[in-house]
Amino acid sequence: xxxxxxxxxxxxxxxxxxxxxxxxxxxxxQTFITHWNEQAYNEMYTLFSSETKTSYSEEESxxxxxxxxxxxxxxxxxVSFDALxxxxxxxxxxxxxxxxxxxxEMDTLAGPVTFDYSATLVQEGEEEEKNWFVxxxxxxxxxxxxxxGEIRLETIEPKRGEILDRNNIPLALNDEVYEVGxxxxxxxxxxxxxVANLLGISVDSIDKALQANWVQPNSFVPLKQISPSxxxxxxxxxxxxxxxxxxxVGRVYPAxxxxxxxxxxxxxxxxxxxxxxxxxxxxxxxxxxxxxxxRLYEAELKGQEGVQIYISxxxxxxxxxxxxxVQNGENITLTIDINAxxxxxxxxxxxxxxxxxxxxxxxxxxxxxxxxxFDPNEIMYGTSEDIWERLExxxxxxxxxxxxxxxxxxxxxxxxxxxxxxxxxSINPEEGFEIEGLTWSKGEEWGGYEVxxxxxxxxxxxxxxxxxxxxNIYFAMQAVKMGADKFVKGMEEFGFGExxxxxYPTTASMISNSGSLDDEVLLxxxxxxxxxxxxxxxxxxxxxxxxxxxxKMIKPTIFADEEDGQVxxxxxxxxxxxxxxxxxxxxxxxxxxxKEAQKADFPISGKTGTVELKLTLEEEDGAINSWFVGYxxxxxxxxxxxxxxxxxxxxxxxxxxxxxxxxxEFKKQ
Numbered sequence: 001x002x003x004x005x006x007x008x009x010x011x012x013x014x015x016x017x018x019x020x021x022x023x024x025x026x027x028x029x030q031t032f033i034t035h036w037n038e039q040a041y042n043e044m045y046t047l048f049s050s051e052t053k054t055s056y057s058e059e060e061s062x063x064x065x066x067x068x069x070x071x072x073x074x075x076x077x078x079v080s081f082d083a084l085x086x087x088x089x090x091x092x093x094x095x096x097x098x099x100x101x102x103x104x105e106m107d108t109l110a111g112p113v114t115f116d117y118s119a120t121l122v123q124e125g126e127e128e129e130k131n132w133f134v135x136x137x138x139x140x141x142x143x144x145x146x147x148x149g150e151i152r153l154e155t156i157e158p159k160r161g162e163i164l165d166r167n168n169i170p171l172a173l174n175d176e177v178y179e180v181g182x183x184x185x186x187x188x189x190x191x192x193x194x195v196a197n198l199l200g201i202s203v204d205s206i207d208k209a210l211q212a213n214w215v216q217p218n219s220f221v222p223l224k225q226i227s228p229s230x231x232x233x234x235x236x237x238x239x240x241x242x243x244x245x246x247x248x249v250g251r252v253y254p255a256x257x258x259x260x261x262x263x264x265x266x267x268x269x270x271x272x273x274x275x276x277x278x279x280x281x282x283x284x285x286x287x288x289x290x291x292x293x294x295r296l297y298e299a300e301l302k303g304q305e306g307v308q309i310y311i312s313x314x315x316x317x318x319x320x321x322x323x324x325x326v327q328n329g330e331n332i333t334l335t336i337d338i339n340a341x342x343x344x345x346x347x348x349x350x351x352x353x354x355x356x357x358x359x360x361x362x363x364x365x366x367x368x369x370x371x372x373x374f375d376p377n378e379i380m381y382g383t384s385e386d387i388w389e390r391l392e393x394x395x396x397x398x399x400x401x402x403x404x405x406x407x408x409x410x411x412x413x414x415x416x417x418x419x420x421x422x423x424x425x426s427i428n429p430e431e432g433f434e435i436e437g438l439t440w441s442k443g444e445e446w447g448g449y450e451v452x453x454x455x456x457x458x459x460x461x462x463x464x465x466x467x468x469x470x471x472n473i474y475f476a477m478q479a480v481k482m483g484a485d486k487f488v489k490g491m492e493e494f495g496f497g498e499x500x501x502x503x504y505p506t507t508a509s510m511i512s513n514s515g516s517l518d519d520e521v522l523l524x525x526x527x528x529x530x531x532x533x534x535x536x537x538x539x540x541x542x543x544x545x546x547x548x549x550x551x552k553m554i555k556p557t558i559f560a561d562e563e564d565g566q567v568x569x570x571x572x573x574x575x576x577x578x579x580x581x582x583x584x585x586x587x588x589x590x591x592x593x594x595k596e597a598q599k600a601d602f603p604i605s606g607k608t609g610t611v612e613l614k615l616t617l618e619e620e621d622g623a624i625n626s627w628f629v630g631y632x633x634x635x636x637x638x639x640x641x642x643x644x645x646x647x648x649x650x651x652x653x654x655x656x657x658x659x660x661x662x663x664x665e666f667k668k669q
Contacts, residue, residue: 071151145311152311261402409535440476446521500556622648638666
């Protein structure tokens, strides 16, 4: 009985082996397409027929298909087929050959590619080891390749979107530049050294470019783009043997330094950019936004390249497999007025500072300036090798974007303190404080610290008088009366400590380093804009819109397609209280100590601010920053918040005079 069981086992094993060796064409092709779907090219090759292997070596077939798929950016390969029926399988076994239609779908850089093709499978091997093998040919990659041809991929670079001002005047555009290069076979003597000196680049970088693998004796080897306006350098370059200058398209910034921080510039993409941006969207030499709006809105401005995948055959029309149309970058239109931007920048005349000019009724930003600055055209197309050294070594720090930074506001904060007190009822505008002398203190309770003011008063000091004379002691007393909790709450209602709802990201203004005012000396200093209070120019300008819109603070905007006149904060004060502050801001100009704004031939209202930047309380003299926030009293169609640093050696009213001149120029438009 045992012998019978052993014999039966041997028979079953033999039958199983025969079944595997004589697998149906369906089973064998299923194995093949499984490898194909997984892009396992080595495994696919093991299933090629002898004839196929004679025609195509493993390297040729694998490298070609893998290379084509890689260049096309192929992913999500899905090959499917309809299995042969029983009758077709029987016929296949009789003939030793089977035809199986199949369907291919895949994603590529240019979009989906699909096709139908037919596979021929043949039986090979001795009787006991027969199996089915695939007669592979180039049609498996794409049917049109069966009789020759090459798959090619062509990319179309998108046109970068332009940045336009409110009148569609460009702040950043794509315009003609010159591309300087060398033709190796025409070089002579010290051409490399001459070109390096003229372009402000190193000889090593030129040598490296000339030694690239693709370079032939008659090749044009590009080195640097320069501005056509640099005629002297252009003419000198053309005298050097081997130099060739071609016309090209590059990014140009018509406003130059005036809008440099706002707009930014482009540079060659770097590895660290891919922490923020998709690496697959950039080639090694692509340009990318480096600062300002160019950086902030890189994705919108860049656009997406177009891709076309096609089969090229000699003397035949190209066969397009897939095509993704190019998407040019979006144009960005700002509320900025390029003329206003340039006027404000010129007004600084090299001084350091920042200005926000807005329409106080709509919130539209007309100018947003940081001074000093740099010329983005020089950074991109300049020929000075030491440009960065000069910028970084400049004591006025032109690389700092002051328009998004915060500064101590000084006395320009006093109308905001007044509004807070009026709303919470701690300030009665008609109540006067008796204030003796130029100092006030709580003595030992404050560690001997004293609040000082610039002039004495002849009688009780009320709110109007305190704003006109910019009386620190009055506001310090009101802050103590109000208390830290109410003052902090009021400041928060004015947007301190929160992100400013502005499409040009700006540092949040703060009440103090901790956000609270636990120390009474810090409280009184904060009430008149010193202490640890920090504020951006755009926030300050927006805060003043409260007084011109019956207690509503208007949200600042910078893009033309944003809804204007949006309310950021409301019910900060009543209409009557707004009138009280407006009247006081007019009196600052008519009755205040600094009267430069009276020289205009139209009424101006506003508030001055002086910020002492002492390192210690004992320090008598220190650096001073000066502010003025001003607007036309009647028209109220523009409001300017200007700050200038280091004004300790300037005459009184220095900033007020500049704002007055700017308002006068705007009136003449």
